[in-house]
Amino acid sequence: MRVAGAGFCHTDVMPREGSGPDGPIVLGHEGAGVVEAVGPGVTSVVVGDHVVLTVDSCGTCARCDHGEPAYCERVRERNFAGFRADGSTPMTDAAGAPVAARWFGQSSFASHAIATERNAVPVDPDLPLPLLGPLGCSMQTGAGASSSSWTCGPGRASSCSGPARWGWPR
Numbered sequence: 001m002r003v004a005g006a007g008f009c010h011t012d013v014m015p016r017e018g019s020g021p022d023g024p025i026v027l028g029h030e031g032a033g034v035v036e037a038v039g040p041g042v043t044s045v046v047v048g049d050h051v052v053l054t055v056d057s058c059g060t061c062a063r064c065d066h067g068e069p070a071y072c073e074r075v076r077e078r079n080f081a082g083f084r085a086d087g088s089t090p091m092t093d094a095a096g097a098p099v100a101a102r103w104f105g106q107s108s109f110a111s112h113a114i115a116t117e118r119n120a121v122p123v124d125p126d127l128p129l130p131l132l133g134p135l136g137c138s139m140q141t142g143a144g145a146s147s148s149s150w151t152c153g154p155g156r157a158s159s160c161s162g163p164a165r166w167g168w169p170r
């Protein structure tokens with residue numbers, strides 16, 4: 001995906017605080033952009049699609065089967081490791097050493113990001129793509145908190161104050 005814009009929240013600070021892989025890493029976990037190529041077997045996105053990248057998930061565990069991919073049983077290895085599940089990475093430095101480039105299955109603080117079919121969500125191409133990145137984490141976290149934890153359903157109003165480092169776009 002060619003990155004058009006990316007949001008930022010506390011998750012992108014976590015490796016500096018010790019919650020991430022050792023060594024160099026490309027961060028970014030709220031990417032939005034245009035699909036430039038797809039791998040074999042990909043059916044839900046095509047070249048030219050506008051997509052928002054979100055949390056990666058396995059698609060085969062009980063949580064994924066239950067429609068809760070954000071709580072995937074493999075969430076740590078697929079999102080916080082910085083590498084693919086098999087330990088590989090799509091990026092190296094100039095000397096050929098591996099660089100972690102799968103932060104949240106995307107590493108979208110770059111010109112291009114490689115995601116999975118599961119964490120690339122097509123969006124309406126008429127929407128302002130550079131602004132949509134926060135939908136992939138901050139906005140859905142805030143919306144999920146409102147609709148689930150606060151049981152604020154459709155048609156009901158809520159109010160928030162004191163935006164936190166998690167759950168709201170910058």
Ligand SMILES: [Zn+2]
Nearest residue numbers: 058061064072
């Ligand atoms: Zn899963």
Ligand SMILES: [Zn+2]
Nearest residue numbers: 009011137138
């Ligand atoms: Zn986030």
